[in-house]
Each structure stands twice: as structure tokens, then as C-alpha cells.
Amino acid sequence: MVDLKGQYEQIKDQVDRSVLDVIESTAFINGPEVHSFQKELEDYLGVKHVIPCANGTDALQIAMMGLGLQPGDEVITADFTFAATVEVIALLGLTPVLVDVDPINFNIDISAIKSAITSKTKAIVPVHLFGLAANMDEIMEIADEHNLFVIEDNAQGIGANYTSKSGFKKKTGTIGHVASTSFFPSKNLGCYGDGGAIFTNDDALAHQIRGIVNHGMYIRYHHDVVGVNSRLDSIQATILRAKLPHLDRYNKARQNAARKYSAAFQSVPNIVTPSGNCSGNSSICETCDCHVFHQYTLRILNADRDALVDHLNQQGIPCGVYYPIPLHAQKAYADERYNEADFTVTNQLVKEVISLPMHTELDDEQIQFITKTVIEFVTR
Numbered sequence: 001m002v003d004l005k006g007q008y009e010q011i012k013d014q015v016d017r018s019v020l021d022v023i024e025s026t027a028f029i030n031g032p033e034v035h036s037f038q039k040e041l042e043d044y045l046g047v048k049h050v051i052p053c054a055n056g057t058d059a060l061q062i063a064m065m066g067l068g069l070q071p072g073d074e075v076i077t078a079d080f081t082f083a084a085t086v087e088v089i090a091l092l093g094l095t096p097v098l099v100d101v102d103p104i105n106f107n108i109d110i111s112a113i114k115s116a117i118t119s120k121t122k123a124i125v126p127v128h129l130f131g132l133a134a135n136m137d138e139i140m141e142i143a144d145e146h147n148l149f150v151i152e153d154n155a156q157g158i159g160a161n162y163t164s165k166s167g168f169k170k171k172t173g174t175i176g177h178v179a180s181t182s183f184f185p186s187k188n189l190g191c192y193g194d195g196g197a198i199f200t201n202d203d204a205l206a207h208q209i210r211g212i213v214n215h216g217m218y219i220r221y222h223h224d225v226v227g228v229n230s231r232l233d234s235i236q237a238t239i240l241r242a243k244l245p246h247l248d249r250y251n252k253a254r255q256n257a258a259r260k261y262s263a264a265f266q267s268v269p270n271i272v273t274p275s276g277n278c279s280g281n282s283s284i285c286e287t288c289d290c291h292v293f294h295q296y297t298l299r300i301l302n303a304d305r306d307a308l309v310d311h312l313n314q315q316g317i318p319c320g321v322y323y324p325i326p327l328h329a330q331k332a333y334a335d336e337r338y339n340e341a342d343f344t345v346t347n348q349l350v351k352e353v354i355s356l357p358m359h360t361e362l363d364d365e366q367i368q369f370i371t372k373t374v375i376e377f378v379t380r
């Protein structure tokens with residue numbers, strides 16, 4: 001699905017040198033590399049505060065702790081996403097409220113958010129799924145109206161831009177009250193182990209979170225709040241510093257591969273190509289870079305998706321099904337409050353979606369082989 005080796009080869013000299021420098025320095029934890037990476041990511045994103053942490057799941061949990069959410073508070077998020085989002089809500093004793101997604105862009109459905117709001121609702125967690133910016137204008141409007149926090153799960157969307165109706169253009173992860181991201185190796189900005197970060201423009205929240213990631217300490221050995229231990233290490237930070245200057249180029253390479261895939265599938269009636277566009281139509285956005293294609297995900301209509309997965313695997317083509325089971329149907333998160341009629345889109349998508357290889361090193365020959373194999377199978 002991803003060619004991490006090919007990408008490494010291109011930056012090998014710098015990465016190897018930087019990693020050796022960290023080892024020589026022995027500043028493995030909270031060293032200068034972590035601080036420099038934090039500053040460089042703040043500049044890149046245009047956000048006041050980046051707080052590095054151990055992984056993207058911790059980042060979500062710490063963001064919710066920082067906001068002071070309390071057991072019983074309801075948090076609305078998408079039914080069609082990776083389980084980390086709902087997992088941390090449940091772990092903190094908050095009440096997850098899963099809602100359906102939009103069939104065009106796969107992101108959280110705005111009208112479903114509106115109908116899920118109760119007097120206990122405290123936060124909304126939009127996920128910029130597969131790298132496409134969620135509809136932040138409408139989400140922030142709902143949040144303002146009901147006095148809710150917005151926590152952007154930007155694990156799949158780093159580097160994407162969102163252009164608002166009022167004309168501002170901002171990076172995803174800098175629009176809500178706080179955001180989380182992951183540097184898992186296969187993410188658009190991946191390290192060579194685990195890593196994550198929290199972003200916010202709110203000075204007081206940033207201060208709160210800096211203590212939480214460090215055992216609740218604001219002054220050494222004074223534990224003012226219950227915290228966690230969640231750190232990005234210096235080796236991962238130095239690798240991320242080597243990769244950050246290439247992030248825009250990496251995302252462009254993904255967009256180019258996506259365009260080629262979509263052009264090949266354009267006239268195949270039972271394939272729906274991903275919406276590349278924050279305004280909801282299917283062409284890939286040329287102007288605002290709102291989709292960074294963490295995944296390139298097709299909907300396969302009237303054909304056996306699972307048989308296609310097997311066929312591609314037999315042909316040596318990796319592929320993935322993100323995600324095969326709606327979160328509301330997972331044993332850990334099932335709840336009698338949920339009504340199947342409220343999840344028609346997710347229930348359909350889990351049967352239809354397939355994600356094709358997507359990374360920075362895809363070449364034309366690979367794309368041609370993949371698209372030809374898919375098309376032959378679905379039209380036979």
C-alpha cells in the first residue's frame with residue numbers, strides 16, 4: 001500500500017546523518033530536535049502551538065483531557081472512521097455519539113450532527129477522512145451556536161488546506177479549538193516509529209496540555225492535574241524535521257497519482273471515484289489543495305468488492321478496506337440507543353469501499369497495471 005523504502009532512499013543521507021547526530025548527542029527525550037520540529041511545524045501549519053506527543057491516539061485523548069471534558073459529556077463523531085476516535089471518548093468515560101457520514105466525501109454528515117445534539121453534547125470530532133477536509137464552516141457554525149468544542153482529527157489530513165466561505169484559507173487542524181495528528185509511518189507525514197501531536201491557537205489550552213503530556217506537571221514534581229506520559233522522542237523528531245520540507249511535494253505526488261487513477265476510472269459505470277473536492281463534486285480540487293489523499297478510495301457498485309480484493313491480492317496488488325465494519329456495529333461500541341436507519345450511508349460504504357495503493361513513489365506503469373486489473377474485473 002505504501003512504499004516507505006523508496007521514499008527513504010531519496011532522503012537517506014540526511015536522515016542517516018541526523019539520526020546518528022541524535023545518538024551522539026544522547027539527548028533522546030525532549031532534546032533540541034523535538035523543540036525545533038515543534039517550531040517548524042507551527043510555522044508550516046500557521047498555528048500558535050504544536051505539542052508533540054507519543055502517537056495520534058494519545059493526541060486525541062490529551063486534547064479531550066485538556067478541554068476538561070467530564071464523564072457523561074456527549075461527544076459526536078463519525079461512524080465511518082478509524083476506531084481511535086471513539087476509543088478515547090469511551091476511555092475517558094465520555095459518551096460517544098456516532099453519526100452517519102456523507103456519501104460523496106465520506107466525512108461527517110452535517111445534518112446528522114444537528115439531529116444528534118442534546119443538552120449533554122460538549123464536543124464534535126470531525127475527521128478529515130482519507131485526507132479530505134471536512135466541512136469546517138458548517139461544523140464551526142453549529143459549534144458556535146451550541147457552545148461546543150471542535151476537535152479536528154487530522155491524522156489523515158496533514159498539509160490539506162481548507163478554504164472557507166468567507167475566503168480564508170487555513171491548514172486543516174488549525175480551524176477548530178484543538179486538533180490531533182499522527183506521525184505513524186504510513187501517514188502523509190510519517191516518522192520511523194510512533195509519534196503524534198496536538199495543535200491549538202489557544203494559549204491557555206496549550207499550557208494546560210503541555211502539563212498533561214508530562215504527568216500533569218507545570219512545575220517540576222508538582223502534579224496539579226492527572227496527566228499522562230506521552231512524548232515524541234528525538235530520533236523521531238529529527239526524521240520528521242528531514243521530511244517536513246518535502247511534505248507539500250509528497251502531497252502533490254499523491255494528488256497526481258489520484259488524478260491518474262480517476263482519469264482511468266472515469267467512464268467505468270460501476271466505479272465511483274473519490275470526491276477530490278471540498279465543494280463536493282468529484283473533480284480533484286485544482287485550487288485549494290483540500291484533499292491530500294492519505295487514501296485513494298473507490299466505491300464499487302453492483303460488483304463483489306470482496307472478490308475484487310482477493311483478485312487484486314492474487315495479482316500482487318496490495319489494497320485495503322477502510323473500514324469494513326461501522327463503529328456503531330463494533331462489539332465495544334454497540335449501544336441500544338443506535339438505530340440502523342440512522343446509518344444508511346455507512347452501512348452501504350462498508351460493503352463498497354476499496355482503497356488502492358497510494359504513496360509518494362507510485363509510477364505510471366504501476367498505476368496502469370492497477371487500473372487495468374481493477375477495470376477488467378469489475379466489467380467482466
Ligand SMILES: *Cc1c(COP(=O)(O)O)cnc(C)c1O
Pocket residue numbers: 055056057058081082084085127153155156181182183184194195196
Ligand atoms: C492513524 C489514525 C489515528 C491514530 O493514530 P496513531 O498514531 O496510530 O495512534 C487516529 N485517527 C485517525 C483517523 C487515524 O487515521
